[in-house]
Amino acid sequence: MGVTLQMSEEKELSREEIERLQKEVRRLAEEKNAIILAHYYQRPEVQDIADFVGDSLELSRKAASTDADIIVFCGVRFMCETAKILSPRKKVLHPNPESGCPMADMITAEQVRKLREKHPDAEFVAYINTTAEVKAEVDLCVTSANAPRVIKKLSSKKIVFLPDQALGQWVAKQVPDKEFILWKGFCPPHFEFTAREVEKLKEQYPDAKVAVHPECHPKVIEMADFVGSTSxxxxxxTSVEAKKVIVITEVGLKYTLMKKNPNKEYIFPESMNYCGTVYCCTMKGITLPKVYETLRDETNEVLLPEEIIERARRPIERMLQLS
Ligand code: SF4
Structure with a gap:
């Protein structure tokens, strides 16, 4: 027998309701041979019911290797599409179809085709944060974890990198022998966080190290002791000697950091004021009741045309080989 909670009007859940729903989701996952994948930026109560929590690359690999019949993907739309591309015969469910990535939506397939006409001699590299239609137009996909390493292996001297200008600039600095043409997309939560806010945090915690995600503004990246993907x-x-680390990435990561090594202090911009927080609203659009309803009813299935799946798989597989 399933839980019958009224959840169309979402409200704050009590601890008991959360635990009850979590048990139900796990029971349904067993019964239906479903795997639940969650990105690090997901809410803690969603991360807790996942079979696997990771970043884009790790989740892509999980999606490709699982033998589950159903993948419930707790992340934004492009991540669910990537799972579908890599596991086309599986049922991929997205608990909130309205949770897209604003950066992924900053470039269309048509715009990529036009760029191709302008730069016929370039290799086209897309950040994994792109729609399936855009992936179908490019030569290679990369993640923030592998972009510099993978792009260095390309023979082409000219790279069109899309859609993230911040990641593109950071990669270009590490691959100086290639010419980069960058699309002007950006991740609103990361890119809009200012260097002045980092300065304030450094003044407040002078003995802390600063770790920054490469989707941040180049001026913020300049202030970092370490730059890298979420993983x-x-x-x-969790392993650096310093006891305190200022972390400039989406605040959802704090939960995993605390679980992995609770003996350190992780300072996120949230501690200053809410406006200065690196907070992704669309990632947080996935809620526990939505995960439960989606798995129970097997709704919100991610469907893509066969032809797009075929063409979008090539740049992702090339990335997985090169990385
Ligand atoms: S954090 Fe940025 S890149 Fe990631 S889903 Fe949100 S808007 Fe997109």
């Missing part, structure tokens, strides 16, 4: 920050912050 790389997780590794750095």
């Amino acid at each position: 790389q920050i997780l590794k750095y912050a």
Whole structure:
């Protein structure tokens, strides 16, 4: 027998309701041979019911290797699409179809085709944070964890990098022998966080190290002791000698950091004021009741045209080989 809670009007859940729903989700996952994947930026109560919590690359790999019949993907739309591309015969469910990534939506397939006409001699590299239609137009996908390493392996001297200008600039500095043409997309929560806010945190915590995600503004990146993807920050912050680490990435990571090494202090911009927080609203659009309802009813299935799946798989597989 399932839980029958009225959840169309979402409200704050009590601890008991959260635990009850979590048990129900796990029971349904067993019964339906479903795997639950969650990004590090998800809410703690959602991370807790996941079979696996990770960043884009790790989740892509999980999606490709699982033998589950259903993948419930707790992340934004492009991540669910990537799971579908890599596991086309599985049922991929997205608990909130309205949770997209604003950066991924800053470039369309049509715009990529036009750029191709302008730069026929370039290799086109897309950050994994792109729609399936955009992936279908490019030569290679990368994540923030592997971008510099993978791009160095390309023979082409000219790279069109899209859509994230901040990540593109950071990569270009590490691959100086190539020419980069950057699309002007950006991640609103990361890119809009200012260097002045980092300065204030450094004044407040002078003995702390600073770890920054490469989607941040180049001026913020300049102030970092360490720059890396979410997984790389997780590794750095939990193992660095310093007792305090200022972490400039989405605040959801704090939960995993505390679980992995509670003996350190992780300072997120949230401690200053809410406006200065690196907070992704669309990631937080996935709630526990939505995960429960989606798995129970097997709704919100991610569907893509066969032709897009075929074409979008090539740049992702190339990335997985090169990385
Ligand atoms: S944190 Fe930025 S890149 Fe990630 S989903 Fe949110 S808007 Fe997109």
